[in-house]
Amino acid sequence: MKKLTIYTAILLAFTAGSCKKFLEQPPDNRAELTSPEQVSRLLGTAYPQANYAGFCESSSDNVADKGAGIIENFNVDAYRFNEINDDQQDSPELYWNSCYAAIAVANLALETCRNADNPEAYSAQKGEALLARAYAHFMLVTIFAEVYDPATADTDPGIPYVTVPENVVFKNYERKTVAYVYDMIEKDLLTGLPLIDDKTYSVPRYHFNRAAANAFAARFYLFKRDYEKVVAYVNQVFPTNNAANMLRPWNTTYRTMTYQELFAVYARATEPANLLLCETQSVWGRYYYTLRYSLTAAKRNEVLFRNVTGGQWSFQNHVYTAGTDNYLIPKINEHFVRNNVNANIGLPYVVVPLFTAEEALLNRAEANALLNNTAAAMTDLNTYAATRINNYSAAVHAVTSAKVQSYYGTNLQTGLLRTALDFKRAEFVQEGMRWFDILRYRIPITHTTREGETYTLTGDDPRRLFQIPESATIAGISRNPR
Template sequence: MKRLLIYTSICLAVAAAGCKKYLEQPPDMRAELNTPEQVSRLLGTAYPQANYMAFTEGQSDNVADKAGGVIENINTDPFQFRDVRDDQEDSPEYYWNACYEAIAAANLAIQVCDKAPDPENYRSQKGEALIARAYAHFMLVTFFSETYDPATAATSPGIPYVTEPENVVIKQYDRKTVAYVYEMIEKDLLTGIPMLDNKRYSVPAYHFTTAAAYAFAARFYLFKQDWTKVVTYATLVFPDNNITPLLRPWNTTYRTMTYLELFAVYAKATEPANLLLVETPSVYGRYYFRFRYALNPAKRNEILGPNVTGGNWVFRNQTFTSGGSENLLIPKVNEYFVRSTVNAGIGTAYVMVPLFTAEEVLFNRAEAYTYLNNTSAAISDLNTYAATRIVDYNPGAHAVTATKVRNFYGTNNLQTALIRTILDFKRAEYVQEGMRWFDILRYRIPVTHVVANGGGTFNLTGNDPRRLFQIPSSAAISGVPGNPR
């Protein structure tokens, strides 16, 4: 009996020690973030892994009714200016959720950096997290709130600006105002930029390098209409003002490529024009030219027809047909399909999305120069761009001049003519990529969609509340009201 009690006591002691060790473990076996390298891996998820091209392009003036083609809510509803009846990939709701997932990752990274015993060793990670957080909020306020206007920003509802990880099941949030959101974006952006370290990235194109952060700053201040800062940050993207090597060589190298080669190179991490890329679950790559509401020959002629240079867009020669004469594509948006298993017939389609490019930075600087009345600098930037986009470009014949832009647009106002030139150049550059929507928002450009075969029209005026994509109804449980309709 005495030996049995001793053995029992020993077993109980061992079991107790084992229980203590077990209970000391995190209940969900979560990975602990306790090194800068681990935080860096977390930051790979701090970028919105969702594609906005389908709903922004579908709502823009770049698309027409082809009277036939693939029917999907992510294309049909934007064309008819309806709230998108879908919450899957390529929808506004999916994008909203992806942005807040990215913000959650950024906030967790910032928390770890702040609580680390050696925070200086986490400096560049915190910088990237701050800028990633700012970017996701900027995209949310751009799509789901009124466009920034100094006269109304202090009263227009914004979106929740989340700055810390959630620790409750359902947390209540306040939309506050567009002005508040912009203040927070600017604070995060300016705090984060000096903290970045480009040497830390093994594949820089998928992270906020200093160049990508400057490109973001140029876009942010363009929306904020702070033209001097647009010029400042845009210029920082181009060391020694050596711009051409960063632009896509459309009228030279690209011009001789097959469409398969163009697909492969356009969103490649080694393409110098791509300042920031993100991998997104998306079926847009397989449908963007086959949607019923998409680019057709008439729209191609409108967008890629005569331009102020007097030359021809190289894009027109690189526009291909697929499955019918109405289905036009410029080889940019390529799908990468990942099978669930090696032999599976199902999987996930991905699209690499260029979030910032050198061309956009150049356009933003030209626009800012125009508003600062430095029209000669704006024209210089436009000629730098045109020299890489016009077939057989000849400065003597194709150079943009003040006289040309006035005559082309039929106005004596040089500033107005230059702005219209910039917007038309951007429209041609980014057709089928959804970028036109940003300019439609900023300039309150009205959009009319004509239904084929006399089916009527859908109109979106400059002040139509449907220009704001609808906030998901699921956000209401967190106290976030929807947009008016």
Template sequence: MEKTLLYSSVILLLGVASCKKFLEQPPDNRAVLNSPEKVAQLLGTAYPQANYMAFAESISDNVADKGIGDLERTNIDPFNFRDVANNEEDSPEFYWNACYAAIAAANQALEVCMNAKDPENYQAQKGEALLCRAYAHFMLVTFFSKVYDPVTAGADPGIPYVLKPEKVVFEQYERKTVQYVYEMIEKDLTEGLPLIDDKHYNVPRYHFNKAAAHAFATRFYLFKRQYTKVLEHAAKIFPNNNVAALLRPWNSEYRVLTYNELWARYAKATEAANLLLAETRSLWGRNYIGIRYGLDATKSNEILLAPNVTGGSGVFRYQLYTIGTNNYFLPKVNEYFVRESVNAEIGLPYVMVPLFTTEEVLFNRAEANVLLNNINDVIKDLNDYASTRIYNYNASEHTITAGRLRSFYRTNNVQQASLAAVMDFKRAEFVQEGMRWFDLLRYKVPVVHPTVEGKTLTLRADDPMRVFQIPDVAKLAGIEQNPR
């Protein structure tokens, strides 16, 4: 009996040891984040994989009622200044969820970086994670809270700034204030940017490389109204002030491309103007041409084809195309379809979105210089930009001067005229990409949408509908919705 008991005890101990080893193994094939390389792979998902272009463009003054066209809620509701009754691709709710999914990935990466035995080897990954977390929160507070105003930011409700991985079901969060969110964004931005190391990226344009991080900083400080800092960060992208060489070559290489070739090139990682690209699940690539509320002949003339401050024959060279009835488009939002399998007929649509470009940095710098009253610097940037955009550009004919600015905009205030020129050029550059909405927010510009039925819809500067609604599901986490 003693021998039997001894053998049984040994077998039991062996079984317990084996069971313990089994339980120490991951329950599935998930990756264990135990190296900088694996954390870097996780950070590939720390960028919002959703597209804001549809709802941001549709609520702006870039679109008109064509009377006919494809009917998409992500286009119809923003145009009519209503909450979007859709939670799928291209909706505000889909974008909200994608931003917080990106934040969750960034926080998971930061936790690994912080707890690693050799944290010095994770510095580049930590920097990228901090930038990703800052960017996603910035986009959330921009769309789902009132625009930053130093007078009211301390009272305006912000969005939850999430600093750790979520480990319980229905974690409770509070919105705090826009001021708090901006402080946290700046903290992550300034801590993360010095850690960014481009040598760690196989394709830097798909990650927060140094240039993209500085580009983000120019946008953030423009919203925060710290214009000197905008200039400081822009200088890192144009160190030798070689602006024209880094802009899209519409006047040279682009002019001979077909629209299919333009579609293929516009959002490529090899395009110098693209500083950061993100893959997004989106139908905008197929919808933006034929939707009912979009770019028509009238808006094309207003934004792209009308005379501008360069004078004379100075119109933009953008390759503008038409399809069907009154459908105008620039070939730059290109869909690629991912099939579920090689022989499948179903799958998901994706659009590669340029999150930051050299053109935006140029406009951010020019606007900052306007507001600092550095008018000569503004005029230089406008002329560098015009040299790459104006049809049959000739410096002797198209050079912008202070006198030409005052004359074209019919004002003696050259600062006011300079700002108008920057906004007009920027509007043309980013038409159909949703960027116009950011400028309308910052300057609290009312938006007017006439309809073919004879109605006039107006979005006032103080209208609560300028702030997109926080999804209903967020109420489960204790997040209060925006007033209506």
């Protein structure tokens, strides 16, 4: 049976034989969820367990043609702005399916919370489920629909917002509008966030803890262009104004690490910069530096060798080579999970930081720049630079009005905005995050090949929307225009 795009909630959460046999079971036999602790364990799977980094990074302006390298559909087709006809690891289709799988788990958890004899005891679980449901829908609408624009959001097609557990295999869905999806995300976000209780988690970094929930709210409102709220929610990520202590120490502790040590620490739950982590099925850790279309010497120089401070990024100390024109920063470390202890086969996984202190801080800097709060924006940019520039000296390397206007040749406000975006680009290179800024600012991209082919993506090109999987048409979902 061909894989469907929206499954029944229980079928996703608890794999059980064939669809027919599963649906023949009485509802009370589907699962035993009789305590808040059991719901919490279930919610550990309410996060998309697939990776967007491969197809997002391959579509961005962080990559170029090396002329040779590993060939993967998600890399080749994304670089050429073609539809990615693949449902394997690191494909848009797998990400779509995994988001709806996560949503199904969240809806099952919410149903359990509602129907419990003592629903007040499930308050924290309800909060996490609402945040998880909102996040998966947010990522879907970001990747597969038009970026939010208040002038067109009421007519732009969105994605299905699923709020109830499914009890049938085949069910029709409608996309509604981007505005509707954003309204539903906001409702879940604002209802769920106050209920989050970090004390309920044994490892908070694998769940929507308070810091991660506020970072998500800040990202959501950045996309929605409500910049005052971006600032307010990032302030809650750093309630004691402790951003500097939460950033990765690239120019101190990290600088002296070996690449093996960096691989080990980057996505670790004890790293203060990591606000929310998720294990995802992915070959990205295996191939992200050897793919044909990836970080080349020219792109390395463009992204990592120049910045407005006049100093040198500490990232440069950890740009490693693995053969000709294969450049990597040790971030994405594969964990191979064998089918069983005696098996020689299994699946590759990588742990992905979904939200970080760095993103939150730079989102606040961007929001303040857009609000023309230039002093506040420069404060955050300097906090960031102080942990990223080799041999940092405020007297030498501080971001100043004069430097910004001279470096970018613009007014101060525009220059600060470009500084925030360039800092983000350097920070998240090889993680796929650049694509989201490209979407928000409709940044045009031109990809060329060694054979002289040119592929251009304009700011309003419909191919900026990844294609709705063809299998989704089974559920009545219309595809994106081409």
